[in-house]
Amino acid sequence: MNDRKQHVVKMAHELFINKGFQATSIQDILDYSGISKGTFYNYFSSKNELLMAIFKTIYKDLEKMRDELLIGQDRSDIEIFIKQIEMQLITNRKNRLIPLFEEVMVSKDTEIKKFLEQGKLRNIQWIYHRLIDIFGESKKPYLLDCAIMFMGILRENIKFNRIYNESSANISRIVRYSVNRLVNMVEDLSENKEQLLQPELVESWFPNCKKQHYDLNKKIQHIIFLLKNNIGSDKNHMKAKELLEFIEEELFGTKSPRQFLIESAILSLKTEHEDEWRKNLTRLEQLLEEYFKLIKD
Amino acid sequence: MNDRKQHVVKMAHELFINKGFQATSIQDILDYSGISKGTFYNYFSSKNELLMAIFKTIYKDLEKMRDELLIGQDRSDIEIFIKQIEMQLITNRKNRLIPLFEEVMVSKDTEIKKFLEQGKLRNIQWIYHRLIDIFGESKKPYLLDCAIMFMGILRENIKFNRIYNESSANISRIVRYSVNRLVNMVEDLSENKEQLLQPELVESWFPNCKKQHYDLNKKIQHIIFLLKNNIGSDKNHMKAKELLEFIEEELFGTKSPRQFLIESAILSLKTEHEDEWRKNLTRLEQLLEEYFKLIKD
DNA sequence: TATATTTTTATACCGATAGTACAAATGAAA
DNA sequence: TTTCATTTGTACTATCGGTATAAAAATATA
Numbered sequence: 326m327n328d329r330k331q332h333v334v335k336m337a338h339e340l341f342i343n344k345g346f347q348a349t350s351i352q353d354i355l356d357y358s359g360i361s362k363g364t365f366y367n368y369f370s371s372k373n374e375l376l377m378a379i380f381k382t383i384y385k386d387l388e389k390m391r392d393e394l395l396i397g398q399d400r401s402d403i404e405i406f407i408k409q410i411e412m413q414l415i416t417n418r419k420n421r422l423i424p425l426f427e428e429v430m431v432s433k434d435t436e437i438k439k440f441l442e443q444g445k446l447r448n449i450q451w452i453y454h455r456l457i458d459i460f461g462e463s464k465k466p467y468l469l470d471c472a473i474m475f476m477g478i479l480r481e482n483i484k485f486n487r488i489y490n491e492s493s494a495n496i497s498r499i500v501r502y503s504v505n506r507l508v509n510m511v512e513d514l515s516e517n518k519e520q521l522l523q524p525e526l527v528e529s530w531f532p533n534c535k536k537q538h539y540d541l542n543k544k545i546q547h548i549i550f551l552l553k554n555n556i557g558s559d560k561n562h563m564k565a566k567e568l569l570e571f572i573e574e575e576l577f578g579t580k581s582p583r584q585f586l587i588e589s590a591i592l593s594l595k596t597e598h599e600d601e602w603r604k605n606l607t608r609l610e611q612l613l614e615e616y617f618k619l620i621k622d
Numbered sequence: 623m624n625d626r627k628q629h630v631v632k633m634a635h636e637l638f639i640n641k642g643f644q645a646t647s648i649q650d651i652l653d654y655s656g657i658s659k660g661t662f663y664n665y666f667s668s669k670n671e672l673l674m675a676i677f678k679t680i681y682k683d684l685e686k687m688r689d690e691l692l693i694g695q696d697r698s699d700i701e702i703f704i705k706q707i708e709m710q711l712i713t714n715r716k717n718r719l720i721p722l723f724e725e726v727m728v729s730k731d732t733e734i735k736k737f738l739e740q741g742k743l744r745n746i747q748w749i750y751h752r753l754i755d756i757f758g759e760s761k762k763p764y765l766l767d768c769a770i771m772f773m774g775i776l777r778e779n780i781k782f783n784r785i786y787n788e789s790s791a792n793i794s795r796i797v798r799y800s801v802n803r804l805v806n807m808v809e810d811l812s813e814n815k816e817q818l819l820q821p822e823l824v825e826s827w828f829p830n831c832k833k834q835h836y837d838l839n840k841k842i843q844h845i846i847f848l849l850k851n852n853i854g855s856d857k858n859h860m861k862a863k864e865l866l867e868f869i870e871e872e873l874f875g876t877k878s879p880r881q882f883l884i885e886s887a888i889l890s891l892k893t894e895h896e897d898e899w900r901k902n903l904t905r906l907e908q909l910l911e912e913y914f915k916l917i918k919d
Numbered sequence: 920t921a922t923a924t925t926t927t928t929a930t931a932c933c934g935a936t937a938g939t940a941c942a943a944a945t946g947a948a949a
Numbered sequence: 950t951t952t953c954a955t956t957t958g959t960a961c962t963a964t965c966g967g968t969a970t971a972a973a974a975a976t977a978t979a
Contacts, residue, residue: 361928363926
């Protein structure tokens with residue numbers, strides 16, 4: 326995206342945050358960002374398309390930050406999940422995302438509505454997969470329901486708490502409270518074997534490649550996690566840890582991971598000869614090969 | 623409200639259901655209901671005020687139907703609660719209430735927004751009180767939280783189920799599933815003594831008279847319930863049951879209960895002389911006196 | 920530097936919208 | 950028949966999102 330165009334997006338976003346979408350006229354945007362109408366319609370075919378651009382950039386940032394919180398962590402640790410949710414909520418509030426979201430959902434523009442619906446589905450899907458990480462495959466049949474209901478619980482709790490408490494200080498408390506309900510719900514459901522939606526539906530929401538990509542990332546993270554737990558603490562081993570963390574950062578924290586750097590790091594890691602270690606490292610190499618093949622498409 | 627005005631409200635509602643609020647222009651309403659612009663703005667000061675009139679009539683109907691379901695029933699019976707929720711959901715869907723609701727919530731009109739927010743609070747409050755009926759005073763500290771989270775669970779479940787199943791056939795299934803979660807949540811919360819919002823807040827939402835009215839209705843229903851369980855099955859006693867049911871219907875099923883009819887019914891009921899019965903009947907008389915005093919204000 | 924191409928600007932314009940103003944027509948009560 | 954409120958029809962304002970386009974400015978190319 327053009328620098329100038331980016332600037333318009335940013336300025337418009339500021340206006341939308343302060344005045345709302347509907348209440349901000351095109352003319353406001355033109356004045357505030359200092360461009361002409363012609364240029365505006367050269368960049369965006371409509372006001373809605375501009376809003377979509379805003380959403381896209383926020384979503385991308387959000388997902389990146391969210392995934393970064395997982396780097397080098399135990400996926401099954403529920404505390405990480407809590408941190409991720411908190412981060413999402415705080416970002417949402419900062420960008421007034423929900424009011425904007427709702428404003429668009431009532432417009433006639435079907436395309437943007439579909440886009441936002443998909444965003445919501447993606448979020449549910451993400452929660453669902455995270456719940457599998459946390460509660461294990463055995464609870465899978467109930468975890469889509471749980472993901473959906475968790476969203477509802479969280480949403481309403483935040484809404485009603487805001488009526489009395491404008492500060493975002495207790496977002497953390499609300500999230501923890503809601504997650505406690507979630508944990509209990511998982512137990513309850515798997516005990517009573519009650520199911521509303523079949524989790525297989527989730528797979529049909531999006532093209533297969535997304536799922537593939539997600540699974541691959543998960544496998545790679547898992548292997549690195551194993552490797553990290555397999556090293557001692559002497560000087561040489563500290564270097565191994567640093568290398569592994571570099572690989573993680575490069576893979577999941579940057580836009581386009583540099584393959585040659587990662588391969589070189591792997592090479593360095595091969596100096597270690599312990600049996601279990603070697604096995605895992607070979608597996609990691611295979612997965613990385615798969616990974617780079619996938620992102621090339 | 624004027625007959626003609628009522629007619630406009632009805633026609634506009636039809637249009638809003640079919641086309642949505644924003645997408646329906648004033649001109650559409652004028653054409654469809656056959657009035658002139660001048661008349662329209664004589665009735666309503668704006669399009670938003672018309673919508674508010676629609677909401678008011680629907681809310682009133684809804685609350686009436688909902689309360690009628692309780693007549694002559696055991697308030698603590700959760701099955702009645704389920705029926706009430708189902709009824710609300712079906713009415714909501716029939717009137718496309720939620721889309722309309724959302725369309726207005728994004729408008730700039732603060733008055734109508736406040737009105738709708740209050741409606742939502744009233745609903746939460748109602749659920750809260752019903753939960754007290756069902757789970758008892760001892761669980762009270764957790765029931766406001768439960769009411770709020772139940773709303774969230776229900777809402778999201780319905781939303782996501784609709785993606786796959788357009789029919790309203792399984793609304794019943796969703797409600798039952800959600801209520802099961804609610805029951806478990808009450809248990810969980812009272813066991814772990816976790817509380818997010820203090821239920822006392824509920825009282826501050828609305829003027830005290832509402833609460834008084836609600837409590838009084840509850841007491842009257844309870845006494846009538848006791849009386850009904852205290853009569854035998856011979857012919858004379860069947861008449862007593864009919865009289866009690868008439869009183870209930872007159873009190874809670876009509877707009878303006880006729881005091882003289884109810885007093886006459888009470889008089890007839892006094893023919894019975896059993897001890898417990900007489901005591902309850904006197905209590906009922908007292909409560910009714912209070913009741914008619916209250917609705918006169 | 921001179922020319923060609925692309926981008927940007929300024930402005931006039933379109934059709935649709937919510938809401939206003941008001942004189943004329945209608946209708947029912949006195 | 951007169952009076953008075955209601956209703957109608959129509960013209961009007963102001964704002965909106967979006968289009969059209971010619972002139973100007975910036976950029977690339979030769």
